[in-house]
Amino acid sequence: MNVEFRDPDATQKLVAAIERALPDGQTVKIMHVCGSHERTVSRWGLRSLLPERLEIFAGPGCPVCVCPVHEVGEAIALAERGVILATYGDMLRLPTPYGSLAEAKSAGGDVRIIYSPLDALKLAVQNPAREVVFFSVGFETTVAPTAALLASTALLPDNFSILTSHRLTSPAMELLLGIGDIHIEGFIAPGHVSVIMGSEEWRIFPEAYRMPVVVAGFEPVDILLALLMLLEQRQQGAVRLENEYNRVVQPHGNSVAQAAIWQLFDVQASWWRGIGRIPHSGLVLKADYARYDARERFGIRLEPAEEELPPGCSCHLVMLGKIHPPACPLYDRKCTPTTPYGPCMVSQEGTCFIWHSMGEGMNLDDR
């Protein structure tokens, strides 16, 4: 079925329809907030297929990139204390003033790359004499699997705990609209966050901010169709919430997953690397689950850093959708996937990494 959502014929039809729906001589800027959407846009060269005056910008859609340095520092401190620190592969090379988890591993720390929270749990079962800490990072989509583990406390061995760096998507999108000089005319909402939270999660944007939203899937046809739906709303003078990805996303999401998340976590203001503190944007374990909270268990709590980004790094501008990566003076010079200088060049979901690895922007000027 995926093949049909990559069909060249369908793609051409959509591109033609988008060209017709674009207003003459006007630039329209659309933003998505998901690293996987940026991968689709770049991998399939959608920008090069579309008229230049339809601008697609990536917003803050990379949870690894926005993980603040003090939370990476907490993970490094735990690794240095001798626990088994399990986390997703993208986290290892994140550069911070505390060093990186990769450096902690080189120095003898027991840092393990896992694919799934289930792997972290298995590590704890297989190593009963060791403390195993799962550094769980991610947006709502990734919160849900972690919540499934903790909600089944009967399964949890005593030597298992989690260090969380979880963020909610919608508060960051609200912040973007408050900044004022982003000038977007529509959001493509992240499909797999919507799987968990429901397409209704984004209702606030058309209703309170007059901002059109279309929930989209991850094939090229999904993105093109979402762009067309946004342009058609604009043509009609309408502002709506629409769901292009209704083969997977329900209006109210996955209620079982939501129940597990709200059983486990409270919402609080949280720091986003390069962006700052955003109200109601983070999740912390409820007091009932303190025994599984690595910060409580090991008494580790670092203060937010004054400087989240290294000098000269433009990741904050990339994450806010103010610039494309080539507009950063360090991009592809001091900062490459081999020697990443800023967080957006590290993660598979980072806009700079994606642009560099896909050759995106080779035929675009620094706009």
Added chain:
Amino acid sequence: MCLGVPCKVISIEGGEGLDALRMGTVSMGGIRQQACLAYVPEVQVGDYVIIHVGFAISRLDPAEAEETLALIQDLSAQIADSQEEQPPHAP
């Protein structure tokens, strides 16, 4: 990191310990892996699901997929109509 991959459910297994979370085997293009199915209680063998970090987070509805694709087919009819009204420029 919110990468989700459509996979077909090959088998569903109950069990104790780790398996007390409803587990199953899923396949993507013949590559099989274990996945947690706790969040998709309605799913049956043969269904397609979206797998994210080893967890099925949603069932994929083939009827809705067909409807989306049909929508694009309709587009071609609309474009053909408009091209009849306005002949395209010669290359």
